[in-house]
Amino acid sequence: xxxxxxxxxxxxxxxxxxxxxxxxxxxxxxxxxxxxxxxxxxxxxxxxxxxxxxxxxxxxxxxxxxxxxxxxxxxxxxxxxxxxxxxxxxxxxxxxxxxxxxxxxxxxxxxxx
Amino acid sequence: xxxxxxxxxxxxxxxxxxxxxxxxxxxxxxxxxxxxxxxxxxxxxxxxxxxxxxxxxxxxxxxxxxxxxxxxxxxxxxxxxxxxxxxxxxxxxxxxxxxxxxxxxxxxxxxxxx
Numbered sequence: 001x002x003x004x005x006x007x008x009x010x011x012x013x014x015x016x017x018x019x020x021x022x023x024x025x026x027x028x029x030x031x032x033x034x035x036x037x038x039x040x041x042x043x044x045x046x047x048x049x050x051x052x053x054x055x056x057x058x059x060x061x062x063x064x065x066x067x068x069x070x071x072x073x074x075x076x077x078x079x080x081x082x083x084x085x086x087x088x089x090x091x092x093x094x095x096x097x098x099x100x101x102x103x104x105x106x107x108x109x110x111x112x113x
Numbered sequence: 114x115x116x117x118x119x120x121x122x123x124x125x126x127x128x129x130x131x132x133x134x135x136x137x138x139x140x141x142x143x144x145x146x147x148x149x150x151x152x153x154x155x156x157x158x159x160x161x162x163x164x165x166x167x168x169x170x171x172x173x174x175x176x177x178x179x180x181x182x183x184x185x186x187x188x189x190x191x192x193x194x195x196x197x198x199x200x201x202x203x204x205x206x207x208x209x210x211x212x213x214x215x216x217x218x219x220x221x222x223x224x225x226x227x
Contacts, residue, residue: 043221046216049215099144099146099161099214100146100158101216103155106153
């Protein structure tokens with residue numbers, strides 16, 4: 001079945017450091033891919049998405065490129081801020097006719113001043 | 114525009130009891146999905162409702178059931194609670210359930226089963 005694997009956390013960085021959170025997937029067909037962010041005490045928010053191979057999603061300085069050849073969708077940011085501290089989830093859309101998201105386990109990011 | 118809201122925020126129950134969680138969809142959205150997020154895990158799909166009909170279901174037993182009302186608000190009911198049901202329950206609404214429709218999540222209900 002469809003699944004998402006992402007790197008385990010926590011990822012601990014200093015402010016202005018470069019961020020990479022790895023995400024790989026297995027899926028039948030060609031899913032749409034997403035990154036969601038969950039701040040403490042809040043629900044999930046869509047951060048960015050890509051719907052086909054080689055698409056790059058971007059938002060708030062975060063980027064991820066849909067790589068079909070490596071089945072990956074790694075999240076990157078050039079310079080993190082303390083306010084980026086949160087849990088990040090990689091997800092794909094289940095392709096069997098209705099729109100259910102399949103999530104990875106999440107990666108906690110902690111950014112210190 | 115009002116976002117997705119859920120009630121209650123927190124809930125404590127004991128094994129064997131029944132619980133009802135509520136979700137109010139974003140205005141204009143006719144599709145709602147429910148997810149269970151255990152501690153330290155990603156959300157897992159429970160089921161989806163589209164225009165008051167169940168549209169799909171994940172790998173959860175029948176004691177997890179739901180309803181969607183004409184105003185598109187929704188309920189998740191869990192019978193015969195087990196300790197492993199302790200989790201954050203999230204609902205998400207979308208415009209029409211299409212594959213590329215963004216799902217907007219509520220803040221969740223934290224359920225603790227003792």
